Amino acid sequence: MLDSVLAIKSLRAFNNLPSEFRKIVFYAEDSQSQNFISDLVKEISLKLDHKISYLTSDPDDTIFIEAKNNPNLNAFYIGTGIVRTFAFLNLKADVCIMTMPDLDSFHLKKSKAYPVHYLYIFHALLSTHSIYRHGAFDAYNTIFCTGNQQMIEIRETEKKYKLPKKNLYKDGYRPLEFLINKNRLYEKKMTTVLKILIAPTWGENNIFNFCMNDLINNLITAGHHVHLRPHPMTLRDNYKKIDTIKKIFSDKENFFLQEDHTNRDILFESDILVTDWSGIGIEYGLGLLKPVIYIDIPKKNLNQESYKINITPIETKIRNEIGEIVKISEIHKIDQIIKKVMKKHDKSDLRLLRNKYVFMKNNGLNKSARRVITIANACRARNQKDILF
Template sequence: MFAALRRVHREWKGLQAFKRVPREERKIVFYSEGKGYWSHFEPVFSALQANHNVPVLYVTSAEDDPLLLAPPVGMHAFYIGEGSMRTLFFSTLDVDVLLMTMPDLQSFHIKRSPFSVHYAYLHHSIVSTHMIYRAEAFDHFDSILCVGPHHAEETRAREQALNLPAKKLVEHGYGRLDTIIKNGNPGPLTAEGLPIQVLIAPTWGQNGLIETHGIDAVRPFIESGLRVILRPHPRTRKFASAVLDEIAEQYRNEPLFRLDEDGDGNASLLSSDIMLSDWSGAALEFAFGLERPVIFADVPRKVLNPDYTQIGLEPLEVQIREQLGVVVPTDRLNQLGGIAQAMVADSEKWQATLRAARQRWIFNTGKSGDTAAAYLTTLLN
């Protein structure tokens, strides 16, 4: 009880500190749902500082966000939690621009402010906008920083179908992908004397790979002598914790297995030869960023918008799977070890295909932060 009261008090202090910032200094504000989203904001922030010298106010709902303790030069950070103080923050917001990665603005308790604020959406996944998101997820933003041509086409198709006001669509790109490319070593790994490393990184939900198949998605790799890193979605830990605990207990003393629940997970991504996923956007980050192939377990589609077919466009994550790897029916999960070994042996052949797919589907590779920063500065009053 006292811990909860202390947290609310800290959230209230964070909100009041934000409100004390003079209005003329509230130019660009980033809102982050959690510390795992910084990888999407960072390229934009860096470009704002390097190219425009524009300070940023960073507002986070994560109590343990490291930026609260050590914000970079050019940033002031504030903690508001995810309860009533966050609701109050949004309902009284008076700034020039709010950049956020959280969809569903105006749909639930997070509403647009009565003040003249420009709401810009920064995509935190490469996947399409109309299947794994709710139907109205992006309707109430003023501008969308699009990852690729699919986002622009889908957004315009929905606007036309429902006669919605046209948003400003920016050919942005994907900052997290730029960071992966910069920090990674594209193409096959060449570590000698070590078994192949498989990164299992599925999405979450009732049809998710871990939720539906659990240890059966891990066992075939271990039995084939491959190293496995299981990186579950944070929401899998929240809603299917027992499954993760069962897997962790089973392989507690197995040197080939590791459970990675670090919010960032970049080290696991960069060091893996191949990925097993389902409908997770992480699969596209891995394939496009590292030019290494993906095994897609063919679990049922993740659908939050049952009417997604109405705009007549196949979601990117559906149409691109066989360009990025192979699709394996769930009744063949026991063959995953051999499939992974065969794909890694052909990694150089996959690399050219993956690079071509990235050029087709991603805007401004390596330059997304500069593009976003240049656009955001045009919105300042």
């Protein structure tokens, strides 16, 4: 009840803002969303001196602290229930920027009160036609793409389903840039023991549901330091799996469980990653230039019509390029496989793949921020001719 009251008051405050604060609006679905839009928010509001409104469904969003010291930024909590649904249906903004797919497909709809221009920013270096549901991006006007592969997939999807052409922008991927920059400065602790990071995806098709116990046991027995970093969604929705792992391995001195996702040190400390179909494999390999082991479990596919787009998803074809695919039946040989992969590992090959799959741009954040402003200005000029706020 208190949550709804807070959301209602916050939404009223947002709707009472001068229209200049509703030219550019960001929406964060949860704490993870912040990782993909916060840099852009700061660049637009602080460096480029433009006013921004930020709607969030996370009551603990750090944006509330930042807004106190940023006169160009207003932040509002709109909850996850009926207040949020109402806010979306009645949104009056020139541009709304989100990392949430499936707009207009479920409970969150496009505005019926105003011709909002919707802009999507990706939260993973993955395909657009396999990992996401069919029609996940159809409601968006502009999409900021991480690499050329996504642009090709989107254009092919538009052609196949006779969809209006979206505005596609060569954005790049800021979380990858963060990893690259942080890795340059990070002072890794030297050790003779291999530090192995296990980071599975979430949902039914992940290592937990196939071979996690055998995998950890084989690596621990081989004497490696094993760091398990479950996906945030697994921590939230399926903690029983974590409890089981704790009971079995918590007494092992070379097993470490990381539940705090705000601490990323293990990404830089580790020598190799073991994952499944998680997008972290691509980020780890291309960002940190380290090898990746992929446990070959069934692929997660949310789009039953993905076969109609005759393009191999990036998460499928890149696996053999940045690491090694290991069958479940080969888990007992994981130590030998890791040693082989580490021996043949070449950073220069991964650096070439980074430039192949991701838009790597000098001063990319500033360019993306300026593109957002350009779109917002164009939308504002168009809307002022047709409608008054």
